[in-house]
Amino acid sequence: MGEAPAFFVDNLQNGFSNGFGLKSKGFETFTDVGDKTFVIGGANSDSTSSVGIQIYDKSTGKWVIPTVLGTKPKTCKGHSAILLNEDRIMISIRGSTPDDCIWFLEVDTEYVKEQKKDFGTEVVAWSKGVTGEAEKPVVISGPSGVGKGTLINMLMKEFPSMFGFSVSHTTRAPRGMEKNGVHYHFTERNVMENDIKHGKFLEFASVHGNLYGTSIEAVEAVADSGKRCILDIDVQGARSVRASYLDAVFIFICPPSMRELEERLRARGTETEDQILKRLRNAEAEIEQGESSGIFDYILYNHNLEECYENLMELLGLGGSAPIKQKPSSKVIDPPSNHSVSKINNKMVLIVRRKKWETRRRT
Numbered sequence: 001m002g003e004a005p006a007f008f009v010d011n012l013q014n015g016f017s018n019g020f021g022l023k024s025k026g027f028e029t030f031t032d033v034g035d036k037t038f039v040i041g042g043a044n045s046d047s048t049s050s051v052g053i054q055i056y057d058k059s060t061g062k063w064v065i066p067t068v069l070g071t072k073p074k075t076c077k078g079h080s081a082i083l084l085n086e087d088r089i090m091i092s093i094r095g096s097t098p099d100d101c102i103w104f105l106e107v108d109t110e111y112v113k114e115q116k117k118d119f120g121t122e123v124v125a126w127s128k129g130v131t132g133e134a135e136k137p138v139v140i141s142g143p144s145g146v147g148k149g150t151l152i153n154m155l156m157k158e159f160p161s162m163f164g165f166s167v168s169h170t171t172r173a174p175r176g177m178e179k180n181g182v183h184y185h186f187t188e189r190n191v192m193e194n195d196i197k198h199g200k201f202l203e204f205a206s207v208h209g210n211l212y213g214t215s216i217e218a219v220e221a222v223a224d225s226g227k228r229c230i231l232d233i234d235v236q237g238a239r240s241v242r243a244s245y246l247d248a249v250f251i252f253i254c255p256p257s258m259r260e261l262e263e264r265l266r267a268r269g270t271e272t273e274d275q276i277l278k279r280l281r282n283a284e285a286e287i288e289q290g291e292s293s294g295i296f297d298y299i300l301y302n303h304n305l306e307e308c309y310e311n312l313m314e315l316l317g318l319g320g321s322a323p324i325k326q327k328p329s330s331k332v333i334d335p336p337s338n339h340s341v342s343k344i345n346n347k348m349v350l351i352v353r354r355k356k357w358e359t360r361r362r363t
């Protein structure tokens with residue numbers, strides 16, 4: 001499995017015996033890089049208003065205070081730290097402002113190696129994390145009945161000028177209220193297969209016994225309207241889009257339990273018993289892949305609809321007590337306060353949980 005986050009320090013706020021002979025405030029993380037342990041935060045900070053760094057050299061048994069380059073994050077009461085590429089540590093700061101929560105500490109990059117030669121000391125360098133995700137298309141996946149459509153409808157209703165739905169093609173029959181061209185392009189299998197053969201689809205998959213697919217035209221229609229495209233597709237489709245030219249944000253919606261998923265599917269009353277059972281069987285594999293395949297950037301748990309919607313809005317840069325109604329101008333990662341960051345198959349995954357759930361640690 002991938003490496004575990006170095007530490008989730010908010011479990012340790014009453015202080016602890018850290019085994020390094022360090023006087024602990026309980027806000028440190030310890031990250032091993034080769035022979036060195038980087039201690040971020042803590043009692044020996046070089047200043048009370050910023051996050052301090054100390055290095056424990058295991059080969060000499062000595063502590064070193066490095067030269068710190070770059071602008072540092074302000075002091076924080078909780079953060080997690082994850083080593084990336086053996087040369088930088090990603091710091092996720094809890095409870096900070098959206099544009100101030102992700103930082104990188106370079107510890108062994110080419111730049112740092114150069115600076116070490118110049119300074120003749122240990123060197124680390126801070127930089128602030130900023131991503132270009134704010135305008136990317138949004139791929140939403142998750143097992144049938146988890147609430148994808150419900151969440152997307154809420155988003156489209158609240159932000160009609162910001163988001164546009166990619167209308168998929170499907171060979172399944174329309175449900176009672178579904179309109180052709182609005183919910184789906186309902187189509188014959190031979191027509192769709194022919195269009196697939198002629199390269200008209202960005203992705204397609206056989207889902208619960210029917211053919212579903214996103215046409216290139218569907219995505220382009222949204223882009224032409226100047227809106228941010230939302231795709232509601234299954235995990236196979238998400239995998240294909242991940243491998244395609246479309247640079248999107250991938251969000252997986254997870255149910256609180258299989259029992260709850262079954263109740264939602266049954267309560268919706270749109271499927272026959274056979275179809276419900278088929279969808280539930282498929283759900284287990286989808287959840288497994290959603291959580292561990294590395295396709296998804298974010299995993300949201302839809303236990304409480306309002307909470308999940310709030311978290312979705314925050315991920316999309318629409319958070320805050322007064323929702324922003326126009327496109328956000330800054331492109332930043334915007335995780336909610338109840339998040340943890342994990343590394344799956346070398347990709348960073350932000351896991352957003354119910355407010356009172358414990359933070360999961362991967363082993």
Ligand SMILES: Nc1ncnc2c1ncn2[C@@H]1O[C@H](COP(=O)(O)OP(=O)(O)OP(=O)(O)O)[C@@H](O)[C@H]1O
Pocket residue numbers: 142143144145146147148149150151264265267268302303304305306
């Ligand atoms: N958090 C929630 N708590 C309880 N019920 C919910 C919640 N979220 C959604 N639902 C209900 O669950 C049912 C399934 O939701 P929805 O149709 O949005 O699922 P879906 O993921 O889009 O499914 P499909 O992939 O089959 O289209 C709906 O009746 C919806 O009202």
Ligand SMILES: Nc1nc2c(ncn2[C@@H]2O[C@H](COP(=O)(O)O)[C@@H](O)[C@H]2O)c(=O)[nH]1
Pocket residue numbers: 141142143144148168169172203204205207208212213214232233234235236237238
């Ligand atoms: N790969 C794709 N999957 C799609 C697409 N459109 C919808 N879906 C997924 O199918 C299931 C079932 O949907 P339903 O409307 O029959 O309940 C669900 O998981 C959708 O996300 C698509 O274009 N490609």
